[in-house]
Amino acid sequence: MGKAPLLEMKSIKKDFFGNQVLTDINLTLNEGEVIGLCGENGAGKSTLMKILFGADSIRETGGFGGDIILNGEKVSFQSPFDAIAAGIGMVHQEFSLIPGFTATENILLNRESKKKSVLSQLFSDRMDTLDRKDMDTRADEAIQKMGVNIDKNMLTSNMPVGHKQFTEIARELSKEQLKLLILDEPTAVLTEKEAEALLDSIRGMSKRGIAVIFITHRLGEILSVCDRVITMRDGYVVNESATKDTSVADITKWMVGRDVAGSDANHVTEDLGADKKIVMSIRKLWVDMPGETVRNVNLDVREGEILGIGGLAGQGKLGIPNGVMGLYQAGGTVTFEGNDIPLNNPRKCLDSSFAFVSEDRRGVGLLLDESLEWNISFPAMQIQDKFLKKYLGGMIKWRDDSAIKAVTDKYIDELKIKCTSSTQKAKELSGGNQQKVCLAKAFALEPKLLFVSEPTRGIDVGAKSLVLDALKKFNKEKGVTIVMVSSELEELRRTCDRIAIVSGGKVAGILPAGEQLEKFGELMLQNC
Amino acid sequence: MSKNSLGDYLRRFSVPLMFLLICAVCAPISGLSPSYLANEIVTRMGRNAFLILSLLIPIMAGMGLNFSMTLGAMAGEIGLILVCDWQIVGIPGMVLAMIISIPISALLGLFCGKVLNMAKGREMITSYIISFFINGIYQLVVLYLMGPVIPIKHGTIKLPRGYGVRNTVSLLSMRQKLDNLIPLTIAGVKIPVATFIIVFLLCLVIIWFRKTKLGQDMRAVGQDMEVARDAGIDVERTRIISMVLSTVFAGIGMIIYLQNMGNIATYSSHSQIGMFCIAALLVGGASVDKASIGNVFLGIILFHTMFIVAPKAGTVITGDSMIGEYFRVFVSYAVITVALIMYETNKRKNKSKESQQLALSQEEEVNG
Numbered sequence: 001m002g003k004a005p006l007l008e009m010k011s012i013k014k015d016f017f018g019n020q021v022l023t024d025i026n027l028t029l030n031e032g033e034v035i036g037l038c039g040e041n042g043a044g045k046s047t048l049m050k051i052l053f054g055a056d057s058i059r060e061t062g063g064f065g066g067d068i069i070l071n072g073e074k075v076s077f078q079s080p081f082d083a084i085a086a087g088i089g090m091v092h093q094e095f096s097l098i099p100g101f102t103a104t105e106n107i108l109l110n111r112e113s114k115k116k117s118v119l120s121q122l123f124s125d126r127m128d129t130l131d132r133k134d135m136d137t138r139a140d141e142a143i144q145k146m147g148v149n150i151d152k153n154m155l156t157s158n159m160p161v162g163h164k165q166f167t168e169i170a171r172e173l174s175k176e177q178l179k180l181l182i183l184d185e186p187t188a189v190l191t192e193k194e195a196e197a198l199l200d201s202i203r204g205m206s207k208r209g210i211a212v213i214f215i216t217h218r219l220g221e222i223l224s225v226c227d228r229v230i231t232m233r234d235g236y237v238v239n240e241s242a243t244k245d246t247s248v249a250d251i252t253k254w255m256v257g258r259d260v261a262g263s264d265a266n267h268v269t270e271d272l273g274a275d276k277k278i279v280m281s282i283r284k285l286w287v288d289m290p291g292e293t294v295r296n297v298n299l300d301v302r303e304g305e306i307l308g309i310g311g312l313a314g315q316g317k318l319g320i321p322n323g324v325m326g327l328y329q330a331g332g333t334v335t336f337e338g339n340d341i342p343l344n345n346p347r348k349c350l351d352s353s354f355a356f357v358s359e360d361r362r363g364v365g366l367l368l369d370e371s372l373e374w375n376i377s378f379p380a381m382q383i384q385d386k387f388l389k390k391y392l393g394g395m396i397k398w399r400d401d402s403a404i405k406a407v408t409d410k411y412i413d414e415l416k417i418k419c420t421s422s423t424q425k426a427k428e429l430s431g432g433n434q435q436k437v438c439l440a441k442a443f444a445l446e447p448k449l450l451f452v453s454e455p456t457r458g459i460d461v462g463a464k465s466l467v468l469d470a471l472k473k474f475n476k477e478k479g480v481t482i483v484m485v486s487s488e489l490e491e492l493r494r495t496c497d498r499i500a501i502v503s504g505g506k507v508a509g510i511l512p513a514g515e516q517l518e519k520f521g522e523l524m525l526q527n528c
Numbered sequence: 529m530s531k532n533s534l535g536d537y538l539r540r541f542s543v544p545l546m547f548l549l550i551c552a553v554c555a556p557i558s559g560l561s562p563s564y565l566a567n568e569i570v571t572r573m574g575r576n577a578f579l580i581l582s583l584l585i586p587i588m589a590g591m592g593l594n595f596s597m598t599l600g601a602m603a604g605e606i607g608l609i610l611v612c613d614w615q616i617v618g619i620p621g622m623v624l625a626m627i628i629s630i631p632i633s634a635l636l637g638l639f640c641g642k643v644l645n646m647a648k649g650r651e652m653i654t655s656y657i658i659s660f661f662i663n664g665i666y667q668l669v670v671l672y673l674m675g676p677v678i679p680i681k682h683g684t685i686k687l688p689r690g691y692g693v694r695n696t697v698s699l700l701s702m703r704q705k706l707d708n709l710i711p712l713t714i715a716g717v718k719i720p721v722a723t724f725i726i727v728f729l730l731c732l733v734i735i736w737f738r739k740t741k742l743g744q745d746m747r748a749v750g751q752d753m754e755v756a757r758d759a760g761i762d763v764e765r766t767r768i769i770s771m772v773l774s775t776v777f778a779g780i781g782m783i784i785y786l787q788n789m790g791n792i793a794t795y796s797s798h799s800q801i802g803m804f805c806i807a808a809l810l811v812g813g814a815s816v817d818k819a820s821i822g823n824v825f826l827g828i829i830l831f832h833t834m835f836i837v838a839p840k841a842g843t844v845i846t847g848d849s850m851i852g853e854y855f856r857v858f859v860s861y862a863v864i865t866v867a868l869i870m871y872e873t874n875k876r877k878n879k880s881k882e883s884q885q886l887a888l889s890q891e892e893e894v895n896g
Contacts, residue, residue: 080758081760096754096755096758096759097752097755098747098748098751098752098755098756099751099752100747100751101747101748101751105744109748109755109756109759110745110748110756110759110760110761112741112744114741117740125741126740126741126742126745127740127741127742128740128741129736129739129740129741130739130740130741130744284890286886286887286890288882288883288886293886295886295889295890296890329879329880329883331883331887331890
């Protein structure tokens with residue numbers, strides 16, 4: 001080697017309020033080197049990159065431990081702008097482009113070439129006029145550096161999604177100081193051909209001496225373009241090896257990891273419920289949920305089972321319950337007990353005895369400023385006329401406060417919701433307890449079919465097992481069919497009978513919960 | 529494809545087309561001579577263009593229709609009242625009034641921009657209410673402070689009770705002084721050349737402004753605040769600057785407007801000016817998020833032709849002249865309402881278009 005590495009991250013640690021998400025991460029990167037970073041959702045890849053990029057969210061949650069050494073100097077970025085100035089560029093998963101601007105304008109956003117004018121002497125340099133000619137030349141240069149041809153005069157809103165991605169990459173390349181480029185799942189939105197072009201362009205950057213950190217779920221791409229691959233799991237680096245010594249199968253194993261052989265012994269690997277009645281069938285479902293697009297999903301749910309839906313983030317697993325329940329624009333057919341359920345109509349779904357515990361607990365799930373009593377009884381009151389006293393043959397309906405208090409107390413007790421009283425406001429509870437309120441709300445509806453979306457997201461371990469046990473109990477005692485969506489495979493395997501894995505917006509396959517982890521891993525990566 | 533674009537075209541220009549139709553029907557009925565009409569339109573063009581142009585910059589910065597341009601109008605009025613009291617006449621008086629109005633407008637614009645930064649996404653309703661609030665302060669100043677605090681000497685301006693300003697302040701000393709500075713009459717139509725030159729200069733400034741770094745930043749902020757912020761643009765400051773500029777231009781525009789009218793209705797001149805300017809701009813085919821200089825002039829021609837011919841036509845048909853006055857107020861509010869509704873529905877339509885695209889691509893996939 002001889003030369004000092006471009007970037008060194010030494011024993012990086014990060015916790016979010018006591019919840020350790022990164023433990024002792026070491027990473028070195030040389031000039032012009034391309035490394036692949038892979039791992040399941042929640043493995044800590046994004047957090048690590050945010051730390052490197054000086055993101056606000058890291059500082060706001062108490063900073064991080066460890067050192068970042070760039071070009072032999074210890075750095076501490078106060079904001080992403082410091083990181084950019086130091087030569088780090090990052091292309092995020094979400095596009096950061098102005099829709100009504102051309103590619104050139106977006107590439108040079110806030111770094112436009114300027115000409116002095118009379119008024120800029122009088123006021124500030126913001127009164128300089130733009131030098132369009134020079135901007136065009138600079139944009140051309142950046143596009144050439146990238147090696148993929150895009151029309152620099154096309155409005156971003158008219159571009160195919162791949163070109164938007166390339167525009168973002170060109171923006172980073174147009175920064176002269178760029179030494180390290182972080183690409184966060186850049187190929188997720190690209191067609192195969194575009195992805196191939198991008199890989200070529202990464203090789204080109206590497207020759208120019210720009211180091212690249214490449215995050216992707218497409219392991220084939222990592223093998224074809226990277227020098228080294230780093231696999232993360234649960235906040236640890238579990239493996240680091242040269243790509244020439246590894247294979248897709250190896251990386252998959254490291255990613256889902258754990259004791260692949262050991263813990264599965266007591267799980268059932270055959271499909272036991274094949275003879276059960278099908279209670280709901282979904283055909284040709286598409287859902288337009290931003291970031292979780294679902295296309296052409298066919299899925300049968302059996303009576304009385306817990307069906308898990310898993311998969312990586314952004315692959316569409318969240319879109320399925322949200323689409324069926326009518327929260328996002330959807331199409332296709334859904335039948336429940338032989339009746340067609342109209343889509344895009346939440347009320348009809350609720351009338352058909354569906355209930356939904358949303359992943360957006362605070363936005364969709366709760367009336368934050370109201371009491372627990374109201375939160376738990378509200379849907380049942382609205383939809384099923386429960387907890388109401390009726391007078392004059394139903395002409396006048398009054399709230400039955402004592403019944404509401406009784407049912408709330410029952411669920412507070414059953415689900416061990418930690419609160420001062422049943423009249424406490426929902427927003428004052430912790431995340432785990434809020435989640436329990438959401439469950440209680442759905443239980444109070446006494447549904448035949450319950451959708452639960454990310455029931456354990458952002459809650460601590462104790463509350464997690466309580467929530468999962470409550471779901472299992474509800475399923476067993478009341479015979480309610482449950483469809484549970486979760487990013488955590490382990491949790492699905494503990495709770496569900498069968499698990500459908502969604503990948504690329506489609507159901508890649510359905511496996512019994514006891515199946516080997518590697519098989520789930522293969523399905524997860526199938527279409528993405 | 530071409531059929532689709534024709535439909536889009538019609539929808540985009542539906543409002544101007546509708547007004548063209550109204551004018552085409554009413555003009556013959558009103559019995560007004562073409563030369564009278566031309567004279568009136570040219571006069572009103574000079575009177576209103578500057579005011580309406582002041583609306584363009586906030587639209588560019590994504591802050592919608594600036595209902596609080598009324599603030600600038602009030603600043604302009606205060607400038608004129610003071611200059612009148614000091615007995616400074618003609619063009620020097622106007623220039624001095626503008627100089628007085630600029631710091632007042634700038635301060636009010638700064639205040640308004642700061643408030644609107646706290647109410648992102650609800651700029652229009654907020655700016656509308658701000659204009660009511662500042663109107664209250666304006667009345668306090670004009671009705672009570674002018675006299676005891678701000679010296680007002682002249683008896684024709686002061687109320688007989690000793691303080692406060694009269695309902696009407698005559699601007700005879702500067703009436704149409706700017707319009708007539710360079711006299712020119714073509715085919716019986718009097719052209720306010722100097723006013724048009726000033727309006728033309730403002731157009732040039734706006735065109736040039738679009739090409740500056742600040743203009744580019746405003747466009748970026750107007751389309752996506754988050755992206756602009758990530759790129760290092762100071763979003764809040766940019767928005768405040770756009771409000772300050774708009775308010776200052778509105779103040780100058782109000783002075784030009786009033787020199788043409790020849791008097792100030794102290795307590796009501798400004799109150800409807802915002803509404804009429806916005807309605808005219810919308811009639812010219814602008815929308816909440818897009819407006820051009822062309823929209824301004826087309827809007828003035830159509831809206832004010834209607835203003836002139838509709839009351840006459842109403843009188844001819846019903847024999848009652850009030851019907852026309854009623855009609856013009858009713859139409860301005862209706863136009864603004866329709867424009868706001870269209871803005872929302874278009875947003876929604878674009879969204880459902882995306883969904884249909886998804887359904888279509890799935891269909892292809894299944895069949896292919």
